[in-house]
Amino acid sequence: MATTVKGFAPFREFRTWYRVTGELGAGKPAVVVVHGGPGSTHDYLLRLTALAGQGWPVVHYDQLGNGGSTHLPGRDGGFWTVDLFLDELDNLLRAVGVADDYVLFGQSWGGMLAARHAAGRPAGLRGLVIANSPASYVLWRAEMAVLRGALPSDVDATLRAHETAGTTDSEEYYRAMRVFYDRHVCRIVPWPRDYLASFMETANDSTVYLTMNGPSEFHVTGTLKDWSVEDCLSEIAVPALVLSGRHDEATPVTVRPFAEKIPDVRWEIFEESSHVPHLEEPERFDAVLVDYLKALEGTP
Structure with missing residues (x-):
């Protein structure tokens, strides 16, 4: 059974809760999981810890404001910004010790955040998985x-x-x-x-x-309502895997810019899934993800 270590990464005057499953630095890049929301937690993506059994250590974390990380219910929209969460992600990568060798798996809002991070061409990034994410809240x-x-x-x-x-x-x-x-x-x-x-x-x-975001997935009234990552997708320089479900709230219209603008990209649609194919079609999901990770290493 893979080992699990939990801890906190100091971030500004706050702290980010994280969990590492598997052995870091044992030869394969860490898969860093960026959850959705914004304002959700890592829990619904815990299935990805299975990757540790095949040698890929997995890092989960709760973004600031939720789960095990510092809660700040009094802060307003001027505090909760994309840059805040990009800085938190950069800080986490350094704190956990994976900044030199990692793959990002971003789901929903986390996929947009991961895409923006990847567009900065960080030296240690080996691959990018964008799961069930829109490229633009206007399209969404x-x-x-x-x-x-x-x-x-x-x-x-x-x-x-x-x-x-x-x-x-x-x-x-x-x-x-x-x-x-x-x-x-x-x-x-x-x-x-x-x-x-x-x-x-x-x-x-x-x-x-x-x-x-706003009160629901389909009533978006928050600060992100006009945010997009379409303008930076052509800057992503690592192989990308894009995932979506046939019944997904992230419809093909919202996902297509990733497939059209990222230079090295593959798009897989899960026919029996909506927004969480890792739960709805777990066997196919595992096969697709492991195939992608092996391809990054050049192994069959």
């Missing part, structure tokens, strides 16, 4: 309108009534929201334990999510 918001239009009319009417009234924290809004989530976020019912853990952590302290 347009596609959310398309997906909402396919919901039952009474469900969308309920959602819009609460969004207009500012009562998105109500139980009725949550029940209507679940219709969308069960179609386009996680199609496994009941939700897997790891996914539910992250969902509950976000609900327990929604400061980051509400500030940067």
